[in-house]
Amino acid sequence: MTTTRRSVLTLRTLALAYVLGLVAVPILVILFRTFEPGLAVFIESIRTPAAIAALNLSVLIVAIVVPLNVVFGVITAIALARWRLPGKGLIQAVVDLPFAVSPIVVGVSLIMLWGASGWFGGLQSSTGIRVIFGLPGMVIATIFVTLPFVVREVEPVLHEIGTEQEQAAATLGASGWQTFWRITVPAIRWGLTYGVVLTVARALGEFGAVIMVSSGFPGVSQTLTLLVHSRYIDDHNTYGAYAAATLLMGLALGTLLLMTLLDRKRSPR
C-alpha cells in the first residue's frame, strides 16, 4: 500500500497510544507508587509474616504441581504422539479443555466434586482430609489450570523428532527405559523446560480457581495472589496491595525473560 508520511504517523500514534495507555503507563504508575516511599518501606511491606507465609505457600504449591505435571504431562504427550489409541481425538480435546474453562467454573466444579456435600465428600468425613478449603484443593485447582502446558509443549517435539532414533536404540538392544532416558528425554528437554516455565508462571499467578477453594486466612491459606486481593479489599491497604503486586510482577517478568531466552534455545536448531 502506498502510504503517505502523515497516515503512517497517524497509525503509529494510534497504535502506540493504545499499547502504552493500556500496558506501559499503568505499570509505570504502579512501580512509581510502590517505590515512591522508598525501598525500605517496600521491603518491609513484603516481609510481614502474612506476606512471607503467602510467598511460601505459593512456592509450595508450585513445588507440588510441577513434578506432577511433568510426570503425567510427559506420559500423556508420549501416549498422544507415539501410541496407537482409540479415541485419541477425545484425549486431545480433554487436554485442551482447561484452556476453555473459566477459573471460577474450575473452582465451582472442584467444590461440586471434592466439597463436603460433593461426590467425594465422604473422603473428608472418613479420613479427615479437607480438600476444599485446604491445601489439596488449591493444588488440584492449580493442576487443573496448568494441565495443558507440558503436554502441549512436549507433544509437538515428539512428533518432530520422529521415531527413528528410538527404533535404532531398540534395535541395538536398549530397553524401553534406556531408550526413554537416553534418547527421548534429551530430545524433549527444552520443550519440557518451556512447559515447566509456563506451568510455574501460571501456578504463581492463578487467582480465580484458587480463591474459590481456599479458606483465605492470612498467614495460613493465602497465596500471593490472594494476598494482593485481601490487602486491597479487606484491609484497605492500597500500598500493601501495590507492593505485593509489584513482587508478583517481578516474578512474572523474570519468567517472561526466561521464556524469551528458552524460546531462542528450543526453536530452530
Added chain:
Amino acid sequence: MSTTTRPREDVVPTSSPPPQPAGSPPTREGGRPRPATGRAIGVGVVGLWLSLIVLLPLAALTVRSLDEGLSGFWDAVTAPVALAAIGTTLVVSAVVALLNAVMGTLVAWVLVRDEFPGKRWVNALIDLPFALPTIVASIVLLALYGPSSPVGLQLNATRWGLVVALAFVTLPFVVRSVQPVLLELDREVEEAAASLGASNGATFRRVVLPTLAPAVISGTGLAFARAVGEYGSVVLIGGNIPRETQVVSQYIQQQIEIDRPVNAAAVSVALLGISFLTLFLLRLWGSRAQRREERSS
C-alpha cells in the same frame, strides 16, 4: 501465565502421527511383551489422570446443576440478576472483541510495517498481559484508572472499567495471530493493486483484508472466549454491582458465597456452554476456511 497463554497456533490441531515403518512395532509373537504392558499401564494412568483432574469435576458440576431438575436449572439461569450478569458479560466481551479486532490489527500492522525507535520494546510489551497474573492486571489498571488516578480518569465500577481490564488481558490474541500473516504477506500484490490505480482503501479492503481475515477472526474469537470467563482482572476494577457491572464469573462466585451451589453450578454450565460454543464455531470456521484455501490452490 495467567491464562490462556499465547495465541494458539493449534486451534485446528493436526495430530496425524507419522506412519510407522513396517516391522518396527512389537508384534504379538515378537517376544517383546513389556512395551505392551507398559503401554497398557500408561494408557490407564493417562485416562485416570485426565478423568480425575478434568472430567470428573466437570461431570460433577453438570450433574449437580440438575439437582433441582431441568426447571430448577432454567430458573437459576434465567433469574433476573443472573440474566443481567450474562448480558453484561456478553455485551462487554463483544465490545472488547471488536476493539481487539480493530486495534490489534492496527498494532500488528505498525509493528510489522513501520519502523521507529523503541519498536522492540513495544513488541515485548504485547506479551506482558499473558505473563502478568490477572489480579496484578487488576491492581495495575486501578493505579491508573482507579479512585486515585493521577490523570483523573476514574473507570472503576463502570462498564468501561470492565472493557479496559478485558482489553488488557486479551491484547496479545489478535496482535500475535495477525503479525506472522502480515510478515508473510506479499507486498508486490499490494503494489500491483496500487499501480493499477486502486486507492489505499480499496487495496486494503480487496487485497490486504481478505488475507488477514482468518487471523483476525481467530484472534478475535479467542479474545472473546477469554473475556467471557475472565474473573481476576475484573474483580477489583469492575465493582461487582448486580445488574450493572457484575459479570457472570462474579455472579457465580457470589452464589457460592451465599450458599446456593445449585444456582452457581447451573450458571457455570451456561458459561461453559457459551465458551465451548464460541470455540466450536471458531474451529468449524477455521477448518472450513482451510478447506476453501486448499480447493483454491
